[in-house]
Amino acid sequence: MQGMLIKKIDPQRPPDAERLGGEVVFKAVIDEKGNVESLQMISGHPVLVSPAIEAVKQWKYKPFILNGTPMKVETTIRVTFPGDGKDAQQGNK
DSSP: OGGGEEOOOOOOOOOOGOOOEEEEEEEEOOOSSEEHHHHHEEEEOOHHHHHHHHHHTTOOEEEEETTTEOOOEEEEEEEEOOTSSOOOOEEEO
């Protein structure tokens, strides 16, 4: 799904986590219109989960088309927060 991402919002690092790094991993369902329908956390530091959720819920994907019909799709989304406080990077599968 990474190649189908058309709108990506960067998460806002919490002020109390300035130097905290790590990855937050979600199981996600992308609906027929390309919206993030649901997120289930798989792993991640509790302080980073909320800002990651807020950002990812705003992401937009190209609809997944199967035999000409838009379909829901389940995917894994990874949001990475570098440990030095630099801007967060996101990736997904």
